[in-house]
Amino acid sequence: MTELSGKFFANLHILILLYSLWGVWTRYDEHSIQMEGIQTEVEGLNNEITINKKKLGEIDEFKKKRDEFLVRIEGVKKNIENVQKQLPAETNDSEITSFFRKDLETLNIKNVEMTPGADEQTQYYIAKDYQIRAKGTFLQLLIFIERLASAERIYNVKTLRFFSSNESQKGRFRSISADIVVQAYRYNPNFKVTAGN
Numbered sequence: 001m002t003e004l005s006g007k008f009f010a011n012l013h014i015l016i017l018l019y020s021l022w023g024v025w026t027r028y029d030e031h032s033i034q035m036e037g038i039q040t041e042v043e044g045l046n047n048e049i050t051i052n053k054k055k056l057g058e059i060d061e062f063k064k065k066r067d068e069f070l071v072r073i074e075g076v077k078k079n080i081e082n083v084q085k086q087l088p089a090e091t092n093d094s095e096i097t098s099f100f101r102k103d104l105e106t107l108n109i110k111n112v113e114m115t116p117g118a119d120e121q122t123q124y125y126i127a128k129d130y131q132i133r134a135k136g137t138f139l140q141l142l143i144f145i146e147r148l149a150s151a152e153r154i155y156n157v158k159t160l161r162f163f164s165s166n167e168s169q170k171g172r173f174r175s176i177s178a179d180i181v182v183q184a185y186r187y188n189p190n191f192k193v194t195a196g197n
Contacts, residue, residue: 080124087154087187091119091128096153096184100132103147109136117181125185129158132180135165137173141180148182156183 093116104112117129134141141162148155158181165175 087125087185089186089189091126091184091186096130099151099153100130100182103144104132104134104136107136107140107144109134109140109144111135111177121188124188124191126188127156127183127185130182130184132182133177134180135175135177138162138176139173141176141178145180154185156185157181158183 097114097116100114101112111134113133115131117131120127120129136144145157145160148157159179160181161179163177163179165177
């Protein structure tokens, strides 16, 4: 037994070495598993970072576009306010009808009848119709309509109807009857431009 214990103690260093190697191997294996887990986590975090960077880029792009649209909206708001300021505050029937009558008389258009209509309120402006019945040549009536387009005030020819006249013709140009509805505008004082409108 002493011989066996002597061999055992003589080879004890090999046993200790094997035990140490086994311990190092298990530690290395645990460390490898831990590193793989960390590597997987890092890859997942890198993917998440990439996705979040993309989302941040989209958010920045959205903010930029939103800012551009806010600038555009502000520009449209100013344009609406400028156009609104161009519209007069009131529609003076006598002033408008005298303007029409003066042009019609200058063009030698006969049998003029004018009737102001009622106000039509929209969100942005208030429109008023003026019905004009008159007789003249097609060219005279066309020139009257062209003069409306170049007037200082904004006018719109809402309806235009021509009828042939049954009267005998004295000149070389045929006389026709016209039924014209012209709209005059004034701004709506109750409308205020906001970004939400």
